[in-house]
Amino acid sequence: MQSAAELVAHGMREHQAGRVAAALEAYERVLAIDARQFDALHLRGVALHQCGRSDEAVQAIEAALTLRTHDAAALSNLGLALRALKRHDEALRAYDRAVESAPQFAQAWSNRGNLLRDMGRGAEAVASYERAVAANPQLASAWHGLGLALGDQSRWADSLQAFDRALALQADYAVAWMDRGNTLRSLERFEDALQSYERSLELAPETAFTWSNRGVVLKRLGRFAEAVVSYTRALTLKPDFVDAMVNFATLQKDRMDLESAIALNERALALQPDNSGAHLNLAICHLVTGNWDLGWPHYEWRWKTEQLLDGARNFAQAQWDGTASLQGQTILLHAEQGLGDTLQFCRLATLVAQRGARVVLEVQAPLKGLLAGLDGVAQVVARGEPLPPFDCHCPLLSLPLALGLTLDDLPVARAYVQPDASRVAAWPARLGAVAPKVGLVWSGRPEHKNDHNRSLPLATLVQALPAGPQYHCLQKEFRPLDAQLLQTLPQITRWDSALHDFRDTAALVAHMDWVVSVDTSVAHLAAAMGKPVWLLLPYSPDWRWIVGRDDSPWYPEMRLYRQPELGDWDSVLERLRHDIDTEFRRLHHA
CATH class of the missing domain: 1.25.40.10 (Tetratricopeptide repeat domain)
Incomplete structure (x- = not known):
């Protein structure tokens, strides 16, 4: 033993x-x-x-x-x-x-x-x-x-x-x-x-x-077909791998295989009903196809995602969801996410005011002066300033759901943002009388998560700028290579030293005949002022630029230039060059 x-x-x-x-x-x-x-x-x-x-x-x-x-x-x-x-x-x-x-x-x-x-x-x-x-x-x-x-x-x-x-x-x-x-x-x-x-x-x-x-990394490298294989292998090994489903769905959305993306998100939610990433992905798939009634409810899950969790506002007052009467109430509408979102959705304050509410609008500090006279708004405050008393609140991008908006009843809003008249008057002496004038924006903030898709190198854009129009740069910040190149391009005038805030940019935009821009806040600003905007979009656009059309229900004067295939800026810029030349000749001979 x-x-x-x-x-x-x-x-x-x-x-x-x-x-x-x-x-x-x-x-x-x-x-x-x-x-x-x-x-x-x-x-x-x-x-x-x-x-x-x-x-x-x-x-x-x-x-x-x-x-x-x-x-x-x-x-x-x-x-x-x-x-x-x-x-x-x-x-x-x-x-x-x-x-x-x-x-x-x-x-x-x-x-x-x-x-x-x-x-x-x-x-x-x-x-x-x-x-x-x-x-x-x-x-x-x-x-x-x-x-x-x-x-x-x-x-x-x-x-x-x-x-x-x-x-x-x-x-x-x-x-x-x-x-x-x-x-x-x-x-x-x-x-x-x-x-x-x-x-x-x-x-x-x-x-x-x-x-x-x-x-994930293959997607970031633009090797989408290989990424599909990698995600498919992950899900073969682990069929209940929700994070892989959500990431795969994002890839399929970027490949514009929206049917597959929707199916993957729904599969993820069947396993994990409170997965905020799947809800947000599903919202984007529905919104980009114009199915707002399906998209907006899922979009409310954005506040549970890692990217926006810190941005949620925890007021003692209730969030208005469209059911309670606003008659005689003061409602705080507050900006969220980017400046472009605020410029796009602030127009809805008018619809809220029409329901009998006194509207207080909280916006990012750079937009306070510009939006001070917005129709339907009683008071504009900058984020960080003390808030006046209010009875309820609503984030700006939650308003379409609360208001029950569909594509069919989205009100046409022409020139709802007005530049400061005195600032507008200061520009003619600088610009001269030569026309037409074209405003340019070719890149956004480098830290934006989708900047690698939406922004262009100036060297690429300049090939699509025919001689004739006066080109004016509406950007304030430049990548180092763009800044160097800009010094060699006398046909593009820089104004960044004169653009101290959005009121200055708006005043300059007021003198443009039209604006050519990638998807940035300046594009929203110009469109909100009623200016014609020619928007350059990647193959997989942001959800607000509804697929299958070259116009936007948000901005009557906007024209969309979409990549026909992933990364294909050449086709976009060829069309742009043709249209700039055609429009120049039309205006020049008018």
Whole structure:
């Protein structure tokens, strides 16, 4: 008959070989002989945790700790089991006791970092991992954890260094290769990220998460067909992978395969009804096809998405949803997202006022002066200024739902934004009498998430500008290469030093015969003033530019120039050049 010590040794060998059930049986045989055998109690707890029986694991390890109160390994393993049960405070106490007992216990410091990440205590997690790698610089898992924690704090360069340290120690560390790819993606080093994902998949080809992440970066590289394959593989491996469905749906929307995008979003919502990303994606698919009655309700989920979560306003007053009477009420309409959104949707204040409400409009500070005289608005305040008393509120982009608007009853709004007359009067002396005058905007904010699709290099646009018209730049900011090129183009006049706010831009726009622009706030400004706007759109446009038409129900004087295929600006600019030349000749001979 084997002794207790021999059975423990046998169980440990089985454990090390990965035969956890056999190890568990050996430990239980030990405890039948000696119920207070520390190693058997402790290691049985470890095995139970590995079998997914964490409740029992906690009991077993706590029993072991009654025999050796300060055993660091048992305390750390107790923390693992408690963490699995989401008993975070208790797990942290266990880890703290472990590292107090053994300050150089690197694995306990690393495990503690994992827990602190779960608890959202990022700075403390970083510190815990740093203690781990200081205690044992050869512990690859601690470097990996440090890379994750640094990434949580958007310290991407430091995160990358930590992952590289982990992989220098353990070159076959598949998940570290994947997470390194995620960090490289955040650094916008997309080709390097792809290589990192490929290495991860060489080591672990059945990992759905890596296939999905690979799809994300392939999409960003414009390799859409390959991204489709990657997402399809992810979902084959993990059919209930909701995040992959949502990301795949975004890709399909960008490929303008809207039927597939809608199906993927609906599949995701069937599995996870409160997935805000799927709701928002579904809203965009319906809105871009003009199905507003289907789209606007899903669009309300935008406030639950990571991008807009911090922008939600938590007023004590109720949000108006269109059901309550506004007669005699003061309603606060507040801007959200970009300046272009505010310029597009502020016109709806008139419809709210027609329901008997006194309208207070809160807008971004650069728009306050411009919108001070907006029809239907009693008071305009800038975001950050004290708000007057109000009875209810509504975000501007929630108004179509609250008002029950459809494409058929969207009111035609011509020139609802008026420039300041005195500022308009100051421009003729600068501009001269030569006509026609064409305003130009070829790029938006570089930090905009879709800027790589919507903006153009000036070198590309200038090829579509025939001689004849006077071209005036309506932008205030320039990419370095564009700024250099602009100095060599006397046919385009810069006015950025004279454009101090939107009132100055509006005054300049007032003198343009028409405006050529990519999808930016200046395009909305010009269109809201009633100016003809020729809008250059990527193949997959923003949801407000409804597919299947070259005009916009929002702006009667707008003309849409759409890419016929992904990335095909050449066709757009060829048509633009022809139309500019035709319009110039018409106006020049009028």
